[in-house]
Amino acid sequence: MGEGFEWKERTVRETGVELTADGAEALSAMEIIAEVVRGASGAEICLTSSFQMEDMVVLHMLRQHLPQVPVIFLETGYHFAELISYRDRMVEEWGLNLVNALPVTTLEEHERAFGLLHVVEPGRCCAIRKVEPLMRSLEPFTWWFTGLRREQSPTRAGLKKIEDHRLPSGTMMKKVSVLADWGWERVETYARAHEIPRLELYDRGYTSIGCEPCTAIPEAGADARSGRWGGKKLECGIHTFSEKA
Numbered sequence: 001m002g003e004g005f006e007w008k009e010r011t012v013r014e015t016g017v018e019l020t021a022d023g024a025e026a027l028s029a030m031e032i033i034a035e036v037v038r039g040a041s042g043a044e045i046c047l048t049s050s051f052q053m054e055d056m057v058v059l060h061m062l063r064q065h066l067p068q069v070p071v072i073f074l075e076t077g078y079h080f081a082e083l084i085s086y087r088d089r090m091v092e093e094w095g096l097n098l099v100n101a102l103p104v105t106t107l108e109e110h111e112r113a114f115g116l117l118h119v120v121e122p123g124r125c126c127a128i129r130k131v132e133p134l135m136r137s138l139e140p141f142t143w144w145f146t147g148l149r150r151e152q153s154p155t156r157a158g159l160k161k162i163e164d165h166r167l168p169s170g171t172m173m174k175k176v177s178v179l180a181d182w183g184w185e186r187v188e189t190y191a192r193a194h195e196i197p198r199l200e201l202y203d204r205g206y207t208s209i210g211c212e213p214c215t216a217i218p219e220a221g222a223d224a225r226s227g228r229w230g231g232k233k234l235e236c237g238i239h240t241f242s243e244k245a
């Protein structure tokens with residue numbers, strides 16, 4: 001943490017939620033959500049969503065308590081047309097409180113300045129079009145819900161259901177991944193049981209869906225995220241930029 005940043009640590013008790021990180025491991029997804037919602041104010045809670053099935057399952061659960069929970073979407077400008085159309089359909093059907101987190105530069109300005117940065121330097125492209133807009137968008141919140149799961153990739157194997165994270169600004173967040181211990185089949189079963197519309201890209205073989213130029217269909221049996229960035233990396237940075245406390 002650099003000089004000049006204000007330390008804004010909040011303990012679990014200060015947030016009003018009587019739930020420890022260890023205690024959360026034994027609870028179900030709905031139990032964790034109920035505990036957080038009971039103790040925290042709705043204004044402290046947000047969900048980041050790429051509109052993949054895990055995110056829709058968490059959103060479906062959260063909306064039962066907080067229909068207007070802010071849904072932060074990283075609008076990089078490089079998404080599949082099918083994904084954007086699915087996002088817009090769900091915003092309309094579910095009346096979502098969508099927060100489009102935009103980079104400082106338009107796609108046109110970005111490509112004029114850097115060319116195809118996602119080809120030559122994907123880490124920098126993600127830093128500009130995903131990580132920086134996310135950092136700005138998270139600042140007002142304390143409870144950051146995600147659809148992350150341990151089995152998605154080796155980089156997520158140690159994921160806890162509730163983790164303390166420090167943003168580069170010094171702001172402390174409670175990062176909550178209620179599906180951490182879920183397998184893909186369970187995600188699909190929940191989505192089917194609750195009639196959550198399915199993004200058509202799954203039926204074409206995609207198992208993890210991000211920006212179109214950096215997403216491919218993985219080989220059979222490979223990790224869900226192995227089709228991202230041509231296998232050169234597994235994370236874009238939005239789940240690694242914050243420091244786990």
Ligand code: SF4
Pocket residue numbers: 076078117118121122123125126127129130210211213214236
């Ligand atoms: S996923 Fe690809 S296109 Fe999207 S921000 Fe990262 S490098 Fe750029």
